[in-house]
Amino acid sequence: MIKVASRLTQLTTVGLNRSNQVSTALPVVSLFSGAGGLDLAIERADSEPLAPHDLGSGLARVAVATDYNGPALQTLAQNFPHTKSINGDIRLLETDQLLASAGLSQSDPVLVVGGPPCTPFSKSGFWLEQKRESRDPNASLLDEYVRVVRETRPEAFILENVQGLTYKTHKEQFERLLKGLTELGYNPQWKVLLAADYGVPQLRRRVFVVGRRDGRVFEFPKPTHSGWSEHTRKFDSDLIPHVTSQSAFAGLVEPTEPDEYVDGQYGDLAAEIPPGQNYLWHTTRYGGRDHFEWRSRYWTFLLRLDPNRPSTTLQAQPGPYVGPFHWDNVTTEQGAERARRLRVPEILRLMSFPDDFIVPTKRADVQRQLGNAVPLELGKAVARALLTQLGYIPMEKPVPLSIPLSLSA
Structure with a gap:
């Protein structure tokens, strides 16, 4: 308790005036930053x-961020004007350069955070032999994360990735990551968290690895929400129900977007699929046309949102017939009924991002950057738990059950 009290006293002026944020806030180093989902969570913890x-x-505050993807860093820069950013390959970036760009020295950062690119560990691409055998060269980026932690010596770190990192296929890389962080004295703890359990209207699973320099065990935040997912029909009735897609979209009045129709070869079939169903609707076991073989496609093929449930995981690079698509149809200029793709404001809501988050102008860039991002409320839950346990945030008050389910203002 003495530790908590002393830190809170030291930080009494923090946040009284956001114009002083850059000079008084706890400095954070962000790696593999992308568009800044985890960064946003840290700053709003x-x-x-x-x-x-x-x-x-x-x-x-995120003092410095780095990523190989230039367009993503441009998005980050628009939303984090106070953050220094470095565009380049982290394997060629010296830690001293990273720190110096933000005016920091070793041990100055309170946190190092980041999610190495998830492609090597994602289910997507498992048809590639090198991915199935965990020989993707980008997997070495986990070692670069460990290197930066070793050379910056932050008070704690947060690493985030897809659930696939924990699979048996990637056991060697995952164990090497944990071993490297353990040897540094950080006592890493890891857990797969479901975003919907923390108020995100999306059934998205991510693994978080968290460690403290003092070696104390990090305790993951307890879920605040509950509901049935694709893996279980059990839920805790004492918690807040999962936020549904329909409630997340409440109050949105957004214009139509170019190329939002699901047209072409499967346009008619997609339009006939009910909410919450996918291509399996058009098999002999359901009420649609007998067009597809049972379980012959990925689950997301022609998938429609169920308005009464959270969304399934948003894809970063979906094919033209990969959902989830909106549950409502739209009418084309030619009078045809068509399913439609999710619009940008809807994607922001499903990621629990603020409506005013600045995104690229191209739809493909929006999908890629937000699809690769950490949902804000999930990241906040982990960051808040860590900063609380480090003594920078007072012990949390219980989350009120009267929290509105809508993400609108």
């Missing part, structure tokens, strides 16, 4: 849950 317009107190 002490904001209210499901309050997208609550900016937090300014307790922490």
Whole structure:
């Protein structure tokens, strides 16, 4: 308790004036930053849950961010004007350069955070032999994360990735990651978390690895929400129900977008699929046409959202017939009924991002950057738990059950 009290006293002026944020906030180093989903979560760690317009107190700030993807860093720069950014290959980036760009020295960063590119560990691409055998060269980026932690010596770290990193296929890389962090004294803890269990209207599973320099065990945040998912029909009735897609979209009045129709070879079939169903509707076991063989496609093929449930995982690079698509049909200029793709404001809501988050102008870039991002409320839950256990945030008050399910303002 002495530790907590002393740190809170030291930080009493933090957040009183957000214009002082850059000079007073806890410095954070962000690796593999992408568009800044985890960064946003860190900077809003002490904001209210499901309050997208609550900016937090300014307790922490991302001092420097780096990524190989230039367009993603441009998005980050628009949303984090105070953050220094470095575009390039982390394997060629010296830690001293990373720190110096933000005016930091070793041990200055309170946190190192980031999610190495998930492609090597994702289910997507498992048809490639090198991925099935875990020989993807990009998997070495996990070692670069360990290197930066070793050379910066932050008070703690947060690493995020797809659930696939924990699969038997990638056991060697995952165990090497944990061993490297353990040898540094950080006592890494890991857990797969379901985003919907923390107020995100999306059934998205991500693994988080968290460690503290003092070696104390990090305790993961307990779920605040519950509901049935694709893996279980059990849920905790004492928790807040999962946020549904329909409630997440409440209040949105967005214009149509170019190429939002699901047309072409499967246009008619997609339009006939009911909410919550996929291509299996058009097999002998359901009520549609007898067009597909049972379980001959990926689950997301022609998948429609169920308005009464969270969305399935949003894909970063979906094919033209990969959902989820909206549950409502739209009418084309020619009068045909068609399923439609999710619009950008809807994608932001399903990621629990604020409506005013600045995104690229090209739809493909939006899908790629947000599909690769950490959902805000999930990242906030982990960051808030860590900063609380480190003594920078007072012990959390219980989450009120009266929290509105809508993500609108």
